[in-house]
Structures are given as C-alpha cells and as structure tokens.
Amino acid sequence: MLRNLCKRMFKRSVWVYHCNTGACNGCDIEILNILTPYYDVERFGIKLVASPRHADAMLISGAVTRPTLPLVKRAYEAIPSPKLVFAIGSCASGGGAWFDSYNVTGGVDKVLPVNYYIPGCPSRPEAILFGVALALGLVEKEAAPIELKQVEFPIDMYERNEAWKKRNDIYELLK
C-alpha cells in the first residue's frame, strides 16, 4: 500500500534531506558517497537538499540523542507532506550499541514514524541506493533465497551433548 502510494506521490524527482541525529560519521559519509561519480544518485532524480522545507524525504543517520530529540522532531515537521523517513544504519534503525545509554533515546522509530529501514554498520552506498529506489518503485523487493538464510541458531556444545545422549536413549529403548 505504501509502495503504491509512493509510486503515485513521488513520481518524479525526490529531494532528500539528510539529518544526522548523533551518528559516528560512517553513515553520513556513505550518504554523501552516493552523490559521487561511482554511484551518482542524481541519475534517478534524487537530490540532496539543504533545507527540510525543500525535501520530500528524510534520511536519518545515527541514534537519536537527548539534545537532538526536539530538533529532529522540528526538522520532520518542517518537511511538507507527504513525506518519507528512511532510517539509515544500525544506530538509526534500532539505536545501535548504545540504544539504552543515558544520553540516547533510541532508534529513530522512538521519535518519528519510519517508513524504510536500511541496515548496515555503516550502510553500504548500494544499500542506501537500493532502499531509496525500492521506496520509489524503481526496483522490486528481493528476498534472500531460503538456503542463504540461517534457519536456526547453532546448538551449543552442552545442548548438543544432551541431544546426543537423548538420541542414544531412544536407541536404547528401541533395542
């Protein structure tokens, strides 16, 4: 539903506003990196703009810290509707390693409605490009094939021994 809406709403160029709410610079550099010749995001009509008032979408990097919390809300309100919010990197998606530290509020979703999460520490430029293109309906969503997914956690040593013993018990019973 959101994707159909996006396709209709953001038919032409999407201007994005980049907002650092307490990131380590890693994701910010990758966001800047998608402007440079190898990735060249402008060919999709996506442009990084300076003011939230000109923007259609917001790229947020970093866990939201206590001082930036009211500020990021105000920046969000300044973007005209309809608007999209992308949380870029692990910190923005879930708060990162410091999600519950004294000066950190958590991930962006604690503060704003997030539409798309782009994982990675830092997110690769390809991932950011793919995420934005996915939102705009330029590409189809891809899921990893089943065999690449880790279906269950590896059983640790003690449990494995236990399981082995239990299995042998069954064999004992069968005898």
Add this chain to the structure above:
Amino acid sequence: MRKELEAQFAVQLHDAVVCVEKTDQRTIFIDVKREAIRRAARIVTDAGGRYMCGVGYDNIARDGTLGMVHTFSMDQNDYFICIRTKVSAIDPVMESITPDLPSAGWSEREFMDMLGMQFTNHPKPKRLVLADDWPAGIYPLRKEVPYDLVPPGAEDVAYQLDEAPPGTRVVPIGPFHPSLHEPEHFAVYVDGETIKGCDYRGFMTHRGIEKLCQTQVSYNEVPFIAERICGICGSVHATAFSQAVESAGGIKIPRRAEYIRTLMLEIERIHSHLLWLGVAGHLIGFDTVFMQAWRVREQLMWLCERLTGNRKTYGMVLIGGVRRDITSAIADDIRAVVKKIEEELRVIHRAIEKDSSIHKRTKGVGTITKEEAIAWGLIGPVARARGVDVDARRDHPYAAYNDMKFDVPVLTDCDVWSTLVVRVLETYEAIRIIHQVLDKMPSGEIFVELKDKIPALRHAITTVEAPRGESTHYVITGEDNRPDRWRVRAPTYTNLQAVPLMLLNEQFGDFPIIMGSIDPCFSCTDRVAVIDLQSGKARSMTRRELEFLSREQLHRP
C-alpha cells in the same frame, strides 16, 4: 631532562609531591596534593610540556575521592607526564589550570558536568557535555549512577550562550547545518560581514560510550565499540585503546600484528585526507575537486572491503594483535591500488596547486600565529600548517612506525591553504609508508593469547596519530574484565577550542572553510543543529544562503 624536572618539582613544591611513579618507558605519574595542581602544571608547561587532556575518574568506592589527571606530552624527549591529584567527593574543589593553559578549558568543564568537580577561577564554567535539560546533581560518570539512567527532561531549557559583543549581531549556525554534517550549534557574532566572536554549543552526539564500556562490556568488545566512536578514524581509536590496555597489562604483541596495524592506520589516513580534500572543495564551491577526490577514494574503500570485509569500521584490531592476516596476494593488490591512487592524486594536486580561485579562497584565511597555535596546544595538520612540528608517529613511535622512514610536512603560511597542502603531502607520505610496510613485514603470528588476567587499577596513556591529529586514550584497568575508566581525547577536541581564534576578524562567508580546515569530527569529540529561536534578535540563515555567501567570496577583491 627528566631528572631536572623531578628536581624542579622537589624544589618548588616540597612536600606537596606525594610520589613519583614511572610505569613504562615513556610515562611518568606524579601525584601531587590538590593545592599544588596549578603550580605543578606550570612547571611542566615551562619545561616544554604540551597539554593533552584532563582525565577525571571516580574512586569513591575505594577511598571516597574523585581523581583528576592532567596529562602532558614532552614531544622532544618522547615521554608523557601525568599529574595526578585527588579531592574528596564531599568537597570536590580544586584550582583550575585554564587561566594558564587555555586548552585545558574543555577538559575541566567536562568533569564539572560528568563527575561534579568544581574548579575555582575557571574563566567559563558553563555546561559542556550534558544536555541542557539534564537535571543538576546527577553526574553520569560516577559509579553509583547506572548507565541507563534517563532523568525526565524539561522543556524550554536553552543553553546560555555568551553575550554578544556590543555592536554585533548573532548569526546562529546549526545544529542541522549542511556545512557541518553533524549536529553542533555555533553562534557567530558578526559586525557587518566581519566575525567578531563565536560561541559553541556542541556535544550533541554524546552517546555515553565511555560509561557504557566501563559498566557493560568486557575488554573483548571495547575495541569494536571504540571503532564506532568515529566512522572515519575508527582504527585509530581501536588501536589506541588496545595499546593502552597492552601497556597497562604488560602485553607484548607480535611484530607482524604491529605492522598490520600500521598498514590499516595509513590506509585510513589516505581515505580521510582524500575525503577532506573533497569536502573542502565542496565548501568553497569547487565541486569538481569533491567529485574527483571521492572518485579516487572509492578504490580504497573497495580495497578495504577485500581486506577486512567492510568498507569502514574494519574490526581488525583486538587487544593482543589483529584479526586478519595480509597474504602476499592481497599485498600485491594493496600495492597496485595505492600506486593508482598516487598517480590520480598527483593529477588533482597539479590541478589545484596553481588554481587561482582556490588561492583566493584559502590563502590568508583562518590565520593564527605559531605562538598562538602552541599556546592552544593545536595538533595534527592544523598545527603543522602553522609551523608547529608535532607528529605522534615520530615523537612517540608506536606500532611499527620506528621502522618506517617518512617526512613530516611542516609549512609556515599559517592559513587554510597550508593545511590543504599539508594534507595532500601527508597522503603521499602515507602511500610511502604503506609500500615500506608491505616490503618489510616480518612473518609470524598475528595474535597473542592472553594467559593471565589483566591486572586491575593500572594507569596507562597512549597516543595515536589520527588523520586529524593525535588521539589520546587514557585507561585505568578494572576488576571485572573491563576498564575502570577509559578516557578518549580526539584531536578535534583540542583543535575546535581554537576555532574562535581562527574566525576572529575573518569574513563571515569564510566560516565554512575555516571550520572545515580543522577537519572537524564532532562524533569523536563528543563521543556524544536547529536554529536558536530563543533569542529574538537572531536571524537564521539557511545553508543555501551561507553556501551562496561562501561562493560569493570567490569574487572579492
């Protein structure tokens, strides 16, 4: 030299010196009583000591005191002097050393916030690190305060910025401001177009990393968290932390691991300097440099991915060594890539060397004299562009730098242009070091298993030369397999304090490039922008206007 200094201490301070302790080859700890701290600092400064940072720590559980360490570097003689003192937690008052040493200002303000210390005669005892709505009386670095304590916020608590000098207007810049890329707030006081002063409210990316690592994780995880202090100079922090713990615990790591650390540090330096060159070009409106520098840099990012599995935050450094080896195949790969980067950088270098528009924007801008640079304790390319010959790789060799031959470029133009040239020249030196590392790398283990526990309550300090200057890490080892205190002092922490001086009497349109010339990295500094609507007289300026103004500067006479 060291004997003379000790004699000086004995003569001038008499019984105020509690003890002198020498832990390793290059660190001397001097315990003094709290009344003597300012005199002790003055003795070290007179002997040529450069102030690095202050470290406050909580020792209440052990003897009811708060400790404070002022660390100094003797660059000529390769050793560090740490003046330790303690004050009782009930009456944590000591004399400020900031009137003598302006670069100590932030360190003292930080521990006013974080530990509740009080410094008499501090020229600007304002809040520095904590949020403005953080209640008074809760000091997050004290042990009794849990790491996840979040006191309720209050609305409409604004930072009290300095009074504007008479006849000036305030131009607020930030927190979300595209020429900064990170949330920080500057109030710039202007008279017409001329900057007459500047106040800074930062530490908005303070994430409480130090507290987190002192309470939650173990030594194994800290290097990886240290890498995430900064996305650009991550390896630097991981290496510095590991070295500090190794130094405290007396761990000797294999030579090959030291070589691989050197390699990663130099790769990081190239990528950071190219990044800076691009951003600087962007800030003065020369986007071709931005695109070209980042295009050249991109190959290095791909190389890092082949080398370590990630484009940044490499995760290579551990306490006791490194995680991945460099095989001969990958060594050839590195050689080929850095050779190509050198060729392409020379093209860019030739293009900007004689470019009159870059000269117009950067020459004679952001000037401070060598004496001022020494007084403020500037470090890194910012200091080397002001004729201060300081480089931790040469002055306090760590990892494999004592085997390397390299020059430290020092220029005396004292402006933004010379910081640009210093950074480009350093990139060539970094490439030279990488070739040497690959040629000389010894074979052997890359990791040493730690058999014993790391002993508790040992103090250690190390410095690592980050692309922006020297990063200082101070570690006090703790009992629960984690550091008791870990203090990170990133290079921007020192350099940023001198920015108001660089901005003084400059044109407002030059603000972005002067700010950019120190290669600010606020996330390192803070381990921690919107417009200040509180003050009615302020006029907010969008980035577009500022960028426009910045580009207009091009056409000035």
